Amino acid sequence: MANNSITVIDNRTGNKFDFPIVQPTIGPDVVDISSFYKNTGMFTFDRGFTSTASCRSNITYIDGGAGKLMYRGYDIGYLATKKTFLDATYLLLHKELPTKEQLDNFNLELKKRSFINESMKKLFDAFPDNAHPMAILSSAVAALSAFYSDSLDMDTPEEVIEMAHRIIAKIPTIAAFSYRYSKGLPVIYPDLDKGFTENFLYMLRAYPHGYVELKPIEVEALDTIFTLHADHEQNASTTAVRVVASTQAHPYAAVSSGVGALWGRAHGGANESVIRQLEMIGSVDNVDKFIAKAKDKNDPFRLMGFGHRVYKNFDPRATILKELRDKLTDELDIDSHLLEIANKIEKIALSDEYFVKRHLYPNIDFYSGLILNALRIPKEMFAVIFVMGRTPGWIAQWVELKEQKDMKIARPRQLYLGPLERTPKS
Numbered sequence: 366m367a368n369n370s371i372t373v374i375d376n377r378t379g380n381k382f383d384f385p386i387v388q389p390t391i392g393p394d395v396v397d398i399s400s401f402y403k404n405t406g407m408f409t410f411d412r413g414f415t416s417t418a419s420c421r422s423n424i425t426y427i428d429g430g431a432g433k434l435m436y437r438g439y440d441i442g443y444l445a446t447k448k449t450f451l452d453a454t455y456l457l458l459h460k461e462l463p464t465k466e467q468l469d470n471f472n473l474e475l476k477k478r479s480f481i482n483e484s485m486k487k488l489f490d491a492f493p494d495n496a497h498p499m500a501i502l503s504s505a506v507a508a509l510s511a512f513y514s515d516s517l518d519m520d521t522p523e524e525v526i527e528m529a530h531r532i533i534a535k536i537p538t539i540a541a542f543s544y545r546y547s548k549g550l551p552v553i554y555p556d557l558d559k560g561f562t563e564n565f566l567y568m569l570r571a572y573p574h575g576y577v578e579l580k581p582i583e584v585e586a587l588d589t590i591f592t593l594h595a596d597h598e599q600n601a602s603t604t605a606v607r608v609v610a611s612t613q614a615h616p617y618a619a620v621s622s623g624v625g626a627l628w629g630r631a632h633g634g635a636n637e638s639v640i641r642q643l644e645m646i647g648s649v650d651n652v653d654k655f656i657a658k659a660k661d662k663n664d665p666f667r668l669m670g671f672g673h674r675v676y677k678n679f680d681p682r683a684t685i686l687k688e689l690r691d692k693l694t695d696e697l698d699i700d701s702h703l704l705e706i707a708n709k710i711e712k713i714a715l716s717d718e719y720f721v722k723r724h725l726y727p728n729i730d731f732y733s734g735l736i737l738n739a740l741r742i743p744k745e746m747f748a749v750i751f752v753m754g755r756t757p758g759w760i761a762q763w764v765e766l767k768e769q770k771d772m773k774i775a776r777p778r779q780l781y782l783g784p785l786e787r788t789p790k791s
Protein backbone atom coordinates (compact mmCIF):
# COMPACT_ATOMS: atom_id res chain seq x y z
CA MET A 366 0.00 0.00 0.00
CA ALA A 367 1.46 3.38 -1.03
CA ASN A 368 1.64 6.10 1.64
CA ASN A 369 -0.34 8.54 -0.40
CA SER A 370 -3.31 6.26 -0.96
CA ILE A 371 -6.44 5.22 0.83
CA THR A 372 -7.65 1.65 1.19
CA VAL A 373 -11.28 0.73 0.86
CA ILE A 374 -12.26 -2.63 2.33
CA ASP A 375 -15.39 -4.36 1.10
CA ASN A 376 -16.64 -5.88 4.36
CA ARG A 377 -18.75 -8.40 2.48
CA THR A 378 -15.79 -10.05 0.77
CA GLY A 379 -12.73 -8.69 2.56
CA ASN A 380 -11.38 -7.39 -0.76
CA LYS A 381 -9.13 -4.33 -0.47
CA PHE A 382 -8.83 -1.55 -3.03
CA ASP A 383 -6.25 1.25 -3.04
CA PHE A 384 -7.02 4.72 -4.36
CA PRO A 385 -4.42 7.47 -4.76
CA ILE A 386 -4.59 10.60 -2.63
CA VAL A 387 -3.87 13.72 -4.66
CA GLN A 388 -2.58 16.84 -2.92
CA PRO A 389 -3.95 20.24 -3.93
CA THR A 390 -1.88 23.41 -3.58
CA ILE A 391 -4.10 24.26 -0.63
CA GLY A 392 -7.23 22.73 0.87
CA PRO A 393 -8.29 19.17 1.76
CA ASP A 394 -6.53 16.24 0.10
CA VAL A 395 -8.50 14.58 -2.68
CA VAL A 396 -9.02 10.84 -3.21
CA ASP A 397 -8.88 10.01 -6.91
CA ILE A 398 -11.76 7.57 -7.44
CA SER A 399 -11.75 7.71 -11.26
CA SER A 400 -10.93 3.97 -11.30
CA PHE A 401 -13.44 3.08 -8.55
CA TYR A 402 -15.98 1.43 -10.83
CA LYS A 403 -13.32 -0.30 -12.92
CA ASN A 404 -11.64 -1.75 -9.81
CA THR A 405 -14.60 -2.46 -7.52
CA GLY A 406 -17.57 -2.80 -9.88
CA MET A 407 -19.42 -0.28 -7.69
CA PHE A 408 -20.44 3.36 -8.09
CA THR A 409 -20.04 6.01 -5.44
CA PHE A 410 -23.09 8.01 -4.32
CA ASP A 411 -22.76 11.71 -3.48
CA ARG A 412 -26.06 13.58 -3.45
CA GLY A 413 -25.48 17.21 -4.48
CA PHE A 414 -21.72 16.56 -4.92
CA THR A 415 -20.97 17.57 -1.34
CA SER A 416 -17.75 15.50 -1.25
CA THR A 417 -16.83 15.29 -4.90
CA ALA A 418 -14.25 17.37 -6.77
CA SER A 419 -15.56 17.32 -10.34
CA CYS A 420 -12.47 18.83 -11.97
CA ARG A 421 -8.92 20.13 -11.49
CA SER A 422 -8.83 23.92 -11.42
CA ASN A 423 -6.28 26.71 -10.98
CA ILE A 424 -8.76 29.56 -10.89
CA THR A 425 -10.55 30.09 -7.59
CA TYR A 426 -10.01 28.83 -4.07
CA ILE A 427 -12.51 28.91 -1.23
CA ASP A 428 -11.88 27.96 2.38
CA GLY A 429 -15.43 27.83 3.73
CA GLY A 430 -14.32 27.38 7.35
CA ALA A 431 -11.93 30.34 7.31
CA GLY A 432 -14.22 32.50 5.14
CA LYS A 433 -11.54 32.88 2.47
CA LEU A 434 -11.98 33.44 -1.26
CA MET A 435 -9.19 33.98 -3.79
CA TYR A 436 -9.16 34.46 -7.57
CA ARG A 437 -5.87 33.20 -9.04
CA GLY A 438 -4.31 33.54 -5.58
CA TYR A 439 -5.48 37.12 -4.91
CA ASP A 440 -7.67 37.67 -1.87
CA ILE A 441 -11.20 38.85 -2.65
CA GLY A 442 -10.87 41.69 -0.14
CA TYR A 443 -7.92 43.12 -2.08
CA LEU A 444 -9.62 42.71 -5.46
CA ALA A 445 -12.96 44.15 -4.32
CA THR A 446 -11.52 47.21 -2.59
CA LYS A 447 -8.37 48.03 -4.59
CA LYS A 448 -9.16 46.77 -8.09
CA THR A 449 -12.01 47.11 -10.58
CA PHE A 450 -14.28 44.47 -12.06
CA LEU A 451 -12.37 44.70 -15.35
CA ASP A 452 -9.10 44.01 -13.49
CA ALA A 453 -10.70 40.91 -11.95
CA THR A 454 -12.13 39.87 -15.33
CA TYR A 455 -8.70 40.20 -16.97
CA LEU A 456 -7.14 38.25 -14.09
CA LEU A 457 -9.63 35.40 -14.43
CA LEU A 458 -9.17 35.19 -18.19
CA HIS A 459 -5.43 35.87 -18.51
CA LYS A 460 -4.21 34.48 -15.15
CA GLU A 461 -2.41 37.75 -14.17
CA LEU A 462 -3.57 41.19 -13.12
CA PRO A 463 -3.25 43.61 -16.03
CA THR A 464 -0.76 46.45 -16.35
CA LYS A 465 -2.30 49.86 -17.09
CA GLU A 466 -1.65 49.36 -20.80
CA GLN A 467 -3.11 45.84 -20.84
CA LEU A 468 -6.20 47.06 -19.00
CA ASP A 469 -6.69 49.96 -21.45
CA ASN A 470 -6.40 47.59 -24.43
CA PHE A 471 -8.77 45.09 -22.84
CA ASN A 472 -11.29 47.84 -22.12
CA LEU A 473 -11.05 48.99 -25.73
CA GLU A 474 -11.54 45.47 -27.11
CA LEU A 475 -14.68 45.09 -24.98
CA LYS A 476 -16.02 48.51 -25.98
CA LYS A 477 -15.57 47.63 -29.66
CA ARG A 478 -17.74 44.56 -29.13
CA SER A 479 -20.38 46.08 -26.85
CA PHE A 480 -22.98 46.68 -29.58
CA ILE A 481 -25.22 43.83 -30.70
CA ASN A 482 -26.36 42.99 -34.21
CA GLU A 483 -29.43 45.13 -34.98
CA SER A 484 -31.32 42.05 -36.18
CA MET A 485 -31.24 40.72 -32.64
CA LYS A 486 -33.91 43.29 -31.81
CA LYS A 487 -36.41 40.98 -33.55
CA LEU A 488 -35.63 38.44 -30.87
CA PHE A 489 -36.32 40.92 -28.07
CA ASP A 490 -39.52 41.98 -29.85
CA ALA A 491 -40.80 38.42 -29.87
CA PHE A 492 -41.05 38.28 -26.08
CA PRO A 493 -44.33 39.24 -24.39
CA ASP A 494 -44.53 42.39 -22.27
CA ASN A 495 -43.35 41.78 -18.72
CA ALA A 496 -41.25 38.77 -19.75
CA HIS A 497 -38.67 38.13 -17.03
CA PRO A 498 -35.31 39.63 -18.16
CA MET A 499 -33.61 36.30 -17.30
CA ALA A 500 -35.83 34.55 -19.89
CA ILE A 501 -34.77 37.06 -22.53
CA LEU A 502 -31.13 36.99 -21.43
CA SER A 503 -30.73 33.20 -21.57
CA SER A 504 -32.28 33.06 -25.05
CA ALA A 505 -30.30 36.03 -26.34
CA VAL A 506 -26.97 34.62 -25.11
CA ALA A 507 -27.60 31.33 -26.94
CA ALA A 508 -28.73 33.33 -30.00
CA LEU A 509 -25.38 35.16 -30.14
CA SER A 510 -23.95 32.01 -31.71
CA ALA A 511 -26.31 32.47 -34.66
CA PHE A 512 -25.56 36.17 -35.09
CA TYR A 513 -21.79 35.80 -34.65
CA SER A 514 -21.15 32.48 -36.37
CA ASP A 515 -17.81 33.63 -37.85
CA SER A 516 -15.83 32.57 -34.74
CA LEU A 517 -17.11 29.32 -33.31
CA ASP A 518 -14.09 27.08 -33.69
CA MET A 519 -13.02 26.04 -30.23
CA ASP A 520 -9.73 24.59 -31.44
CA THR A 521 -8.51 27.98 -32.69
CA PRO A 522 -7.17 30.11 -29.81
CA GLU A 523 -7.97 33.41 -31.60
CA GLU A 524 -11.60 32.36 -32.04
CA VAL A 525 -11.80 31.26 -28.40
CA ILE A 526 -10.64 34.69 -27.22
CA GLU A 527 -12.99 36.37 -29.71
CA MET A 528 -15.95 34.42 -28.26
CA ALA A 529 -14.82 35.24 -24.72
CA HIS A 530 -14.58 38.98 -25.48
CA ARG A 531 -17.89 39.01 -27.32
CA ILE A 532 -19.78 37.34 -24.50
CA ILE A 533 -18.32 39.59 -21.78
CA ALA A 534 -18.82 42.74 -23.87
CA LYS A 535 -22.32 42.00 -25.12
CA ILE A 536 -23.97 40.62 -21.99
CA PRO A 537 -24.38 44.10 -20.36
CA THR A 538 -26.02 45.39 -23.54
CA ILE A 539 -28.28 42.34 -23.80
CA ALA A 540 -29.05 42.61 -20.08
CA ALA A 541 -30.02 46.29 -20.37
CA PHE A 542 -32.03 45.66 -23.56
CA SER A 543 -33.82 42.73 -21.85
CA TYR A 544 -34.97 45.04 -19.10
CA ARG A 545 -35.95 47.91 -21.40
CA TYR A 546 -37.96 45.59 -23.66
CA SER A 547 -39.65 43.92 -20.68
CA LYS A 548 -40.89 47.36 -19.63
CA GLY A 549 -41.65 48.69 -23.12
CA LEU A 550 -38.94 51.34 -22.78
CA PRO A 551 -36.78 52.59 -25.68
CA VAL A 552 -33.41 50.86 -25.73
CA ILE A 553 -30.26 52.84 -25.06
CA TYR A 554 -27.11 52.00 -27.03
CA PRO A 555 -23.73 51.71 -25.28
CA ASP A 556 -21.87 54.96 -24.63
CA LEU A 557 -18.24 54.33 -25.54
CA ASP A 558 -17.06 57.23 -23.39
CA LYS A 559 -18.24 55.48 -20.26
CA GLY A 560 -16.52 52.73 -18.29
CA PHE A 561 -17.86 49.16 -18.27
CA THR A 562 -20.04 49.40 -15.16
CA GLU A 563 -21.03 53.03 -15.63
CA ASN A 564 -22.15 52.24 -19.17
CA PHE A 565 -24.39 49.42 -17.96
CA LEU A 566 -26.11 51.65 -15.37
CA TYR A 567 -26.49 54.30 -18.07
CA MET A 568 -28.14 51.84 -20.51
CA LEU A 569 -30.48 50.74 -17.73
CA ARG A 570 -31.53 54.20 -16.56
CA ALA A 571 -31.16 56.74 -19.37
CA TYR A 572 -33.73 58.05 -21.84
CA PRO A 573 -32.78 58.91 -25.43
CA HIS A 574 -30.97 62.26 -25.42
CA GLY A 575 -31.85 62.60 -21.75
CA TYR A 576 -29.68 63.45 -18.82
CA VAL A 577 -29.04 60.68 -16.35
CA GLU A 578 -27.35 61.18 -13.06
CA LEU A 579 -24.96 58.39 -12.11
CA LYS A 580 -23.35 59.01 -8.76
CA PRO A 581 -19.75 57.72 -8.52
CA ILE A 582 -20.66 55.80 -5.35
CA GLU A 583 -23.41 53.96 -7.27
CA VAL A 584 -21.00 52.94 -10.04
CA GLU A 585 -18.42 51.91 -7.46
CA ALA A 586 -20.97 49.84 -5.50
CA LEU A 587 -22.17 47.98 -8.59
CA ASP A 588 -18.58 47.41 -9.74
CA THR A 589 -17.81 45.87 -6.32
CA ILE A 590 -20.87 43.62 -6.58
CA PHE A 591 -19.68 42.44 -10.01
CA THR A 592 -16.18 41.70 -8.67
CA LEU A 593 -17.54 39.75 -5.70
CA HIS A 594 -19.62 37.58 -8.02
CA ALA A 595 -16.96 37.06 -10.71
CA ASP A 596 -16.16 33.45 -9.81
CA HIS A 597 -16.92 30.99 -7.05
CA GLU A 598 -15.28 27.72 -8.07
CA GLN A 599 -17.60 24.79 -8.84
CA ASN A 600 -20.97 26.28 -7.83
CA ALA A 601 -24.20 25.08 -9.51
CA SER A 602 -24.15 27.44 -12.51
CA THR A 603 -20.42 26.99 -13.14
CA THR A 604 -20.91 23.25 -12.98
CA ALA A 605 -23.73 23.62 -15.51
CA VAL A 606 -21.39 25.61 -17.78
CA ARG A 607 -18.66 22.96 -17.44
CA VAL A 608 -21.06 20.07 -18.08
CA VAL A 609 -22.33 21.68 -21.28
CA ALA A 610 -18.80 22.68 -22.33
CA SER A 611 -17.64 19.07 -21.81
CA THR A 612 -19.90 18.04 -24.69
CA GLN A 613 -17.84 20.38 -26.95
CA ALA A 614 -20.73 22.84 -27.22
CA HIS A 615 -19.63 26.43 -27.89
CA PRO A 616 -19.52 28.90 -24.97
CA TYR A 617 -22.73 30.68 -25.98
CA ALA A 618 -24.63 27.43 -25.30
CA ALA A 619 -22.61 26.79 -22.14
CA VAL A 620 -23.10 30.33 -20.74
CA SER A 621 -26.79 30.24 -21.60
CA SER A 622 -27.08 27.07 -19.48
CA GLY A 623 -25.24 28.88 -16.70
CA VAL A 624 -27.87 31.63 -16.85
CA GLY A 625 -30.60 29.00 -16.46
CA ALA A 626 -28.89 27.35 -13.50
CA LEU A 627 -28.31 30.67 -11.83
CA TRP A 628 -31.95 31.71 -12.10
CA GLY A 629 -33.15 29.47 -9.25
CA ARG A 630 -33.87 31.05 -5.86
CA ALA A 631 -31.44 28.69 -4.12
CA HIS A 632 -28.68 30.27 -6.25
CA GLY A 633 -28.66 33.59 -8.16
CA GLY A 634 -32.35 34.20 -7.67
CA ALA A 635 -31.79 34.50 -3.92
CA ASN A 636 -31.13 38.26 -3.84
CA GLU A 637 -34.45 38.95 -5.59
CA SER A 638 -36.15 36.59 -3.14
CA VAL A 639 -34.53 38.46 -0.22
CA ILE A 640 -36.28 41.69 -1.18
CA ARG A 641 -39.56 39.94 -2.04
CA GLN A 642 -39.45 38.21 1.34
CA LEU A 643 -38.73 41.46 3.21
CA GLU A 644 -41.68 43.04 1.40
CA MET A 645 -43.84 40.05 2.32
CA ILE A 646 -42.81 40.26 5.99
CA GLY A 647 -43.95 43.85 5.68
CA SER A 648 -43.23 45.16 9.16
CA VAL A 649 -40.70 44.75 11.97
CA ASP A 650 -43.62 43.55 14.10
CA ASN A 651 -43.96 40.45 11.90
CA VAL A 652 -40.27 39.44 12.04
CA ASP A 653 -40.62 37.14 15.07
CA LYS A 654 -43.46 35.25 13.38
CA PHE A 655 -41.32 34.60 10.27
CA ILE A 656 -38.27 33.65 12.31
CA ALA A 657 -40.46 31.06 14.04
CA LYS A 658 -41.62 29.79 10.64
CA ALA A 659 -37.98 29.48 9.46
CA LYS A 660 -37.17 27.41 12.54
CA ASP A 661 -40.23 25.15 12.26
CA LYS A 662 -39.21 21.76 10.85
CA ASN A 663 -42.71 21.23 9.45
CA ASP A 664 -42.72 24.54 7.59
CA PRO A 665 -40.84 24.76 4.26
CA PHE A 666 -40.28 28.51 4.79
CA ARG A 667 -36.60 29.51 4.72
CA LEU A 668 -35.04 32.85 5.47
CA MET A 669 -33.72 34.01 2.12
CA GLY A 670 -30.15 35.33 2.20
CA PHE A 671 -29.10 33.04 5.07
CA GLY A 672 -26.92 29.95 4.90
CA HIS A 673 -24.38 28.73 2.40
CA ARG A 674 -23.26 25.33 1.22
CA VAL A 675 -19.56 26.18 1.56
CA TYR A 676 -19.16 29.13 3.98
CA LYS A 677 -19.92 27.84 7.44
CA ASN A 678 -18.59 30.74 9.55
CA PHE A 679 -18.94 33.80 7.39
CA ASP A 680 -19.06 34.69 3.73
CA PRO A 681 -16.15 37.12 3.04
CA ARG A 682 -18.18 38.71 0.23
CA ALA A 683 -21.03 39.40 2.67
CA THR A 684 -18.57 41.11 5.04
CA ILE A 685 -17.46 43.48 2.25
CA LEU A 686 -21.04 44.17 1.17
CA LYS A 687 -22.21 44.77 4.74
CA GLU A 688 -19.69 47.64 4.94
CA LEU A 689 -20.78 48.89 1.54
CA ARG A 690 -24.44 48.80 2.59
CA ASP A 691 -23.63 50.90 5.65
CA LYS A 692 -21.72 53.42 3.49
CA LEU A 693 -24.60 53.62 1.00
CA THR A 694 -27.16 54.01 3.77
CA ASP A 695 -25.39 57.23 4.72
CA GLU A 696 -25.16 58.56 1.17
CA LEU A 697 -28.20 57.28 -0.72
CA ASP A 698 -31.92 57.24 -0.24
CA ILE A 699 -32.33 53.65 0.95
CA ASP A 700 -35.80 52.22 1.62
CA SER A 701 -35.51 52.55 5.40
CA HIS A 702 -38.67 50.49 5.93
CA LEU A 703 -37.13 47.36 4.34
CA LEU A 704 -33.80 48.12 5.97
CA GLU A 705 -35.40 48.15 9.42
CA ILE A 706 -36.92 44.72 8.82
CA ALA A 707 -33.62 43.42 7.40
CA ASN A 708 -31.68 44.76 10.39
CA LYS A 709 -33.99 43.06 12.86
CA ILE A 710 -33.75 39.71 11.02
CA GLU A 711 -29.96 40.02 10.79
CA LYS A 712 -29.69 40.76 14.52
CA ILE A 713 -31.90 37.85 15.56
CA ALA A 714 -30.30 35.35 13.19
CA LEU A 715 -26.80 36.23 14.38
CA SER A 716 -27.67 35.38 17.97
CA ASP A 717 -30.49 32.82 17.77
CA GLU A 718 -29.37 29.28 18.64
CA TYR A 719 -31.16 27.71 15.63
CA PHE A 720 -29.17 29.83 13.15
CA VAL A 721 -25.88 29.86 15.10
CA LYS A 722 -25.88 26.06 15.55
CA ARG A 723 -26.48 25.49 11.83
CA HIS A 724 -23.98 28.18 10.76
CA LEU A 725 -26.69 30.15 8.97
CA TYR A 726 -25.06 33.56 8.51
CA PRO A 727 -26.20 36.31 6.16
CA ASN A 728 -24.80 35.46 2.73
CA ILE A 729 -23.82 37.70 -0.18
CA ASP A 730 -27.40 37.76 -1.46
CA PHE A 731 -28.77 39.23 1.75
CA TYR A 732 -26.64 42.35 1.35
CA SER A 733 -26.51 42.51 -2.45
CA GLY A 734 -30.33 42.51 -2.54
CA LEU A 735 -30.41 45.50 -0.19
CA ILE A 736 -27.67 47.33 -2.11
CA LEU A 737 -29.23 46.75 -5.53
CA ASN A 738 -32.50 47.97 -4.07
CA ALA A 739 -30.70 51.11 -2.89
CA LEU A 740 -29.27 51.56 -6.42
CA ARG A 741 -32.87 51.56 -7.70
CA ILE A 742 -32.20 48.46 -9.77
CA PRO A 743 -35.49 46.63 -10.29
CA LYS A 744 -35.83 43.29 -8.46
CA GLU A 745 -36.27 41.30 -11.65
CA MET A 746 -32.79 42.50 -12.70
CA PHE A 747 -31.00 41.17 -9.61
CA ALA A 748 -30.25 37.73 -11.05
CA VAL A 749 -29.21 39.43 -14.31
CA ILE A 750 -26.67 41.49 -12.34
CA PHE A 751 -25.38 38.25 -10.85
CA VAL A 752 -25.00 36.83 -14.39
CA MET A 753 -23.02 39.89 -15.49
CA GLY A 754 -20.67 39.44 -12.56
CA ARG A 755 -20.32 35.67 -12.96
CA THR A 756 -19.75 35.66 -16.73
CA PRO A 757 -15.92 36.10 -16.60
CA GLY A 758 -15.74 33.18 -14.16
CA TRP A 759 -17.83 30.97 -16.44
CA ILE A 760 -15.65 31.89 -19.41
CA ALA A 761 -12.41 31.29 -17.49
CA GLN A 762 -13.69 27.89 -16.32
CA TRP A 763 -14.76 27.03 -19.87
CA VAL A 764 -11.33 27.98 -21.25
CA GLU A 765 -9.59 25.97 -18.51
CA LEU A 766 -11.68 22.91 -19.30
CA LYS A 767 -10.82 23.26 -22.99
CA GLU A 768 -7.10 23.46 -22.15
CA GLN A 769 -7.12 20.17 -20.24
CA LYS A 770 -6.26 17.52 -22.77
CA ASP A 771 -7.60 14.67 -20.61
CA MET A 772 -10.99 16.35 -20.21
CA LYS A 773 -13.90 13.90 -20.33
CA ILE A 774 -17.55 14.45 -21.11
CA ALA A 775 -19.47 14.85 -17.83
CA ARG A 776 -21.56 11.73 -17.40
CA PRO A 777 -22.39 10.90 -13.75
CA ARG A 778 -23.76 7.54 -12.65
CA GLN A 779 -26.85 6.96 -10.51
CA LEU A 780 -28.25 4.85 -7.72
CA TYR A 781 -31.17 3.19 -9.51
CA LEU A 782 -34.11 2.46 -7.19
CA GLY A 783 -36.81 1.95 -9.85
CA PRO A 784 -38.60 -1.24 -10.80
CA LEU A 785 -36.91 -4.33 -12.15
CA GLU A 786 -37.76 -5.23 -15.71
CA ARG A 787 -41.53 -5.62 -15.88
CA THR A 788 -43.47 -8.02 -18.05
CA PRO A 789 -45.85 -6.09 -20.27
CA LYS A 790 -49.50 -7.07 -19.82
CA SER A 791 -50.51 -7.91 -23.34
Ligand code: ACO
Binds near residue numbers: 632635666669674728
Ligand atom coordinates in the same frame (compact mmCIF):
# COMPACT_ATOMS: atom_id res chain seq x y z
N1 ACO B 1 -33.55 29.34 6.80
C1 ACO B 1 -33.88 28.42 7.74
N2 ACO B 1 -33.27 27.23 7.90
C2 ACO B 1 -32.28 26.94 7.03
C3 ACO B 1 -31.86 27.85 6.03
C4 ACO B 1 -32.54 29.10 5.93
N3 ACO B 1 -32.20 30.00 5.01
N4 ACO B 1 -30.84 27.32 5.32
C5 ACO B 1 -30.62 26.11 5.87
N5 ACO B 1 -31.46 25.88 6.89
C6 ACO B 1 -31.47 24.72 7.79
C7 ACO B 1 -32.04 23.47 7.13
O1 ACO B 1 -33.42 23.35 7.35
C8 ACO B 1 -31.25 22.38 7.79
O2 ACO B 1 -31.78 22.19 9.09
P1 ACO B 1 -31.72 20.73 9.80
O3 ACO B 1 -30.24 20.42 9.97
O4 ACO B 1 -32.44 20.90 11.09
O5 ACO B 1 -32.40 19.77 8.85
C9 ACO B 1 -29.86 23.00 7.97
O6 ACO B 1 -30.09 24.41 8.08
C10 ACO B 1 -28.89 22.70 6.82
O7 ACO B 1 -29.52 23.07 5.61
P2 ACO B 1 -29.19 22.45 4.17
O8 ACO B 1 -30.30 22.77 3.23
O9 ACO B 1 -28.81 21.01 4.34
O10 ACO B 1 -27.87 23.26 3.79
P3 ACO B 1 -27.23 23.35 2.34
O11 ACO B 1 -25.79 23.63 2.56
O12 ACO B 1 -27.60 22.18 1.52
O13 ACO B 1 -27.97 24.61 1.69
C11 ACO B 1 -28.52 26.80 1.01
C12 ACO B 1 -27.43 25.85 1.54
C13 ACO B 1 -29.22 26.22 -0.24
C14 ACO B 1 -27.88 28.12 0.62
C15 ACO B 1 -29.59 27.03 2.13
O14 ACO B 1 -28.96 27.56 3.28
C16 ACO B 1 -30.74 27.93 1.69
O15 ACO B 1 -31.72 27.45 1.11
N6 ACO B 1 -30.62 29.29 1.96
C17 ACO B 1 -31.64 30.23 1.54
C18 ACO B 1 -31.45 30.56 0.08
C19 ACO B 1 -30.24 31.45 -0.19
O16 ACO B 1 -30.01 32.43 0.49
N7 ACO B 1 -29.48 31.07 -1.23
C20 ACO B 1 -28.30 31.80 -1.65
C21 ACO B 1 -27.08 30.95 -1.53
S1 ACO B 1 -25.63 31.90 -1.86
C22 ACO B 1 -25.47 31.94 -3.54
O17 ACO B 1 -26.03 31.19 -4.29
C23 ACO B 1 -24.62 32.99 -4.03
